[in-house]
Amino acid sequence: MVINIKFVDKPTEETLEIQYILNEIHTMTPYGKIYKEKIRAFLPGEEAKLVEELDKIEVYMEYVEQSQISREINNIFYHIKDLKQSVKKANGDGILSEVELFELKQFLFLIRELDKLLENYHIPIWGDMKIQPIGELEKLLDPEGTGIATFYIYDSYSEELTKIRQAKRDAGKSIKQEKKLLKENIESKLNIKLKPDNTILISKIDEELIKKLEANPNINYISETYMNIKYGLKPTDEINLLERHLTILKDKEEREELKIREKLSREIGKHSKTLFANMASIGKMDLILAKAKLAVELNAVKPKIVEEHYIKIIEGRHPIVEKNLKAKGLKFTPITIELGQGVSCITGANMGGKTVSLKLVGLLSTMAQYGLMVPAAEMELGLNEFIKTSIGDLQTIDKGLSTFGGEIKRISEAVEISSKKGLILIDELARGTNPEEGYAISKALVEYLKNQKSITLITTHYDNIGNTEGVSHLQVVGLSNVDFCQLETEIAGNTQDKMDIINKYMDYRLKIMDNGKAETPRDAINIAKIMGLKEEILKLAEQNISKGR
16 A cells, blocks of 8 residues: 655644744745745755755745845845746747836846846855856847836837937927917907917806807817806817828837837847856745845754754744743743654653643754754754654634544554654543553554654653653653742732743753653642642642652
8 A cells, every 4th residue: 555645734733833933934936935935844855955954045044134135135025026937938939018128127137136236245155056148138128228127118219209209209399389479369360368278268157258269260168167168279280290100100110119129029038048047046045045034033053964863953943932032031941852763752740841841853854854954053964755743732722622533533644654764742641541552552552663764753641651761751850940939929929920930930840751761740739839739639639749749
């Protein structure tokens, strides 16, 4: 049976909030947006390609941090439009409009400007990002060498066009002169003053003037109101003849301009391959720069990509959790973890950050395989064929909690592909059923997965799961190093939310448990005490722990 393996499925994408990170990649050009939409993971066998991508980002981070260079590149990218359809049109039988020719001229000038900028600042360019100015097209669309990005169908494109436009100008002057003479003649003869638009408004009580106007062959009735009548200048036969001639000239001009636009379109079509190559280069450069900007914002580093299938994160930070904590004036405690094929297990009290550690491993691994820098001091990664999660977000109640059946379905899907080099993340295994059966299922699953090629990371409240031979056991430090008397005193004298104060002291770091022996954390009872649970109940809880119940 052939199983179609997807790198991340929809539930995993949502759980790890991958889209949030992708949304933080802010490309500026339409071509960069296209490449961003096509982002996919680099899979095993593509290590060299991923390393090359990460190297490019690392190089460009230096230039992103230089505000002057960043500003100049952004200014160029801001003005770039999507002209793929115009180029396709020119490459076929289509004739470009003046607007399209203007946009292409502007694009050619922006290519030239970008090429100069890259050269001036000695910014490295890789083969698939090469910018190629097209001088021949620049001259074609700017025949007079103005260097200005506006476009006009210049007289120099055609001798016939030059003659037509000169005839148009002459006809226009003649019409203007004839109208001026006619106007002066009427004004002098009738002793009136026409408006600039060659009209006059006469009161209906001025009957004598009205008779004169209506008797004049060069005056036209236009309209009237209950008080006034509006008259206008009536063109002479000579003016009508000149205007008909001008109309014919305009038609000739349009037809000649169409011929010129067709010729220009065919020439542009000949350079379509280079134009498309420039669009692709700009898109790739835009995406790399956007990734570099995100890396700078996250204070991220380049992950080391290795052939061996393992994950090592030193002082990793979950970017989304870190941002939320920062908004509350709190700091994220960096997490260090090393995982190999087989099973690793995280135990510890609730609120101790087990789920955060799980999501951090998943998100940083995904980011690295999507060709992004990662928020950590260091990271080493052997590429995964897939990443699959079974994580119920207990803090997002409106999404609902996973049922046991739903959890087993997700885990079964992971088990089916666990013989591949993937990453499986399971949060609070078998939390949806009774403890006895839950423990049995958890133990059996761990014993099965520990011999598979996938890296499996499990969080569980069953401490004995970590004792399984061949399983790496980690435990959250939590509040084990905190003086609870001091913490209670601080909370008592502070109006701040109790949970925020507890979170401030929560240590999310992981410690390796020797020989698989877990320490029994008392964080839950201590937190319950601070949060005001009855002393009587707390004493009973302590007694139950002492009795091993």
